[in-house]
Amino acid sequence: MDNYIKDRKIEADEWMPFTGLEDGSSLPSGDIYVPLEEWMQAREMLLARNGRLGVALRNTDDPGIIKDDLERLDLIVLEFPKMADGRAFSQARILRERYGFQGEIRATGDVLHDQLFYMQRCGINGYELRADQNPANSLKAFDEMTVTYQPAADEEFPIWRREPKSI
Structure with a gap:
């Protein structure tokens, strides 16, 4: 993804979203993340594969559902469906x-420039910016406020x- 920032740096995204366990698709190699529903259905199979693993939560999902698995996960993806919906801040x-x-x-x-500073304060360290956002300009958002x-x-x-x- 061209609009990906991790730990205040523009990076190439190594993660691949994966869905399709319900139709019998085989698991790809590499680093994948799956929706919570698929995680719940195929947890043991997913944990047995090689490669890093993540889970995607909708902003209506309770993060407590996966609390016992967090030490086995490398990525949690949180959904911000629109700027005015801040439930994922609480999840983070x-x-x-x-x-x-x-x-x-x-x-x-x-995910917009205006939100990055606040997202970071909540513990978010990876950002898939909306397509119309400039990643180089967005990096400035982390330093726009100096006192909290x-x-x-x-x-x-x-x-x-x-x-x-x-x-």
């Missing part, structure tokens, strides 16, 4: 802060409890 925070997920959390769908007040996935303490930075 739950995955990072409550369940301690260490792998990639990727935002897909209506609240604790979040990227900052444990509120501003009043942080050690002053030396100049």
Whole structure:
């Protein structure tokens, strides 16, 4: 994907979405992610294959459903169907802060420059930008704000409890 950012860098996307387990399709090699429904149906078969593995959640899915499998997953894909729908922000925070997920959390769908800073604060570190977004310009979003007040996935303490930075 040309509009992919991971860990604040434009990168080639090595992951392939996969669906089709219900029609008997064989599993491809390489790094794949599957929708939650297919994960639930074929979990053991998916875990037995070689290659990295991820699960895609709709913004209506409870991330607690996969909490016991997080140590075996390398990627969680979260859906942002439209800019005004922020449920995936909460999913990301739950995955990072409550369940301690260490792998990639990727935002897909209506992912815009204006959201990247806030997505990062919630623990998202992979971004499939909407097709009309410029990845090089979008990288600037991560540095547009220099001070945060609240604790979040990227900052444990509120501003009043942080050690002053030396100049």
